[in-house]
Amino acid sequence: MNRLFPVWRRCAAVWVTGGLAAVLSVHAYAQAPTQRPAQSATQSPTAWTTSWSTALQEIPRIAEPPPLYQAPAVAGRTVRQIIVPTLSGTTTQLRISNRYGTRPLTIAGVTVARSAAGAAIEPGSASVVTFGGKREVVLGPGMEMDSDAIPFKVTRGAPLTVSVDAGSDAVMQAWHRIAGRVSYVSSEGRHAGDIPAAAFNVRFTQYAWITRLAVSGEHKGGLVAIGDSITDGLRSTFGADRSWPSELSRRLAAAGATPMAILNTGISGNRLLSGSVCYGDSLESRFEHDAAELPGVHTVVVMIGINDINFSSMPARRGLDCDTPHKVVSADDLIAGYRRVIATAHRHGLHIVGGTITPAALPPAREAIRLKVNEWIRDGRAFDGVVDFDKALRDPAHPDRLKTSFDSGDHVHPSDAGYAAMALAAEGVVPGAKR
Incomplete structure (x- = not known):
């Protein structure tokens, strides 16, 4: 296969919680073998880095x-x-x-x-x-x-x-x-x-x-964002490329940072633990293919879980029921899934960053799950770094809700300004980014 991965990697992890950054040492992990390789049309020694x-x-x-x-x-x-x-x-x-x-x-x-x-x-x-x-x-x-x-x-x-x-x-x-x-x-x-x-x-x-699309040459590698609709950029201005990963790419270019790929493999409606006939395989099951195996990637930002929390309460529909299975999940279920994703990332030698789940005006029982998961993401030290998207977007007076200027109108998905705020928060996890 026409791809080269380093067998090991050593990175600096930047924890972005409450605006404070602390540098941690991340040790090397052996690369896991590729399980479902694509066929290559040629077998050349070219080193590819994913660009899109x-x-x-x-x-x-x-x-x-x-x-x-x-x-x-x-x-x-x-x-x-x-x-x-x-x-x-x-x-x-x-x-x-x-x-x-x-x-x-x-x-x-x-x-x-x-x-x-x-x-x-x-x-x-x-x-x-x-x-x-x-x-x-x-x-x-x-x-x-x-x-x-x-x-x-x-x-x-x-x-x-x-x-x-x-x-x-x-x-x-x-x-x-x-x-x-x-x-x-x-x-x-x-x-x-x-x-x-x-x-x-x-x-x-x-x-x-x-x-x-991949390009050859000596590059700084890439960061891939994987998650649900909030990574996918749902409800941002159509045709304007305003998802937070796209905003992050523009911010880095404007800051004069060493060129690095910023990739987006979010899927709207996606869940961590369950697949859907409409919203794709679960993030846990697709993580290796859609993130870990992308040529040149060294960092992954994972933000997922709001649909796992919400879909259990969606009414069943006749015919095409996109929200099935209507599976009730606990915070512990989500944390266990996160741990399995982290283990997969580390087998591939990747630096994996956890994004906190953003406010969604949830009823109390579901909000309690979101808060417990976010507390673990921030303080559990299982991820190599954290981006506190929750803090970046929440209304200080009503922390269970998006700030009005960051709300696209459905109280779940950010506006263009909200996605820009997420990009600003994420900038701290990019190796070598100017801040």
């Missing part, structure tokens, strides 16, 4: 899904998606995934280009992506594949367009449901090389198939 990533979730497989869960028709068409790299490089690699597919996925061609307005690309900027020297690739069910090295310059923060010509029988079976931006599907035919947007007459707001 997203996490997939299975699309509910029911006969008549509600419109929110209906994927666009893609057979014999081109799917065009826009991604924003967080690390520059002169050589690039893409990963395509059929991770949750139950049937083979045929890709007839892929290009990467510099984005112009909407679905258009800049003339002369497109590069063909190959897999083992071939443009067409067939991925069996559950299979993922890394492309050949692409001689394509990537600039941090400059949007890229990835165009995928889907095979004549292709079906979208998985996606990242809350992409926070528009993606496009063309009319019938292969349009990956099209410069104008004219052929791309269908819009959707998910990511599909392309799950990772």
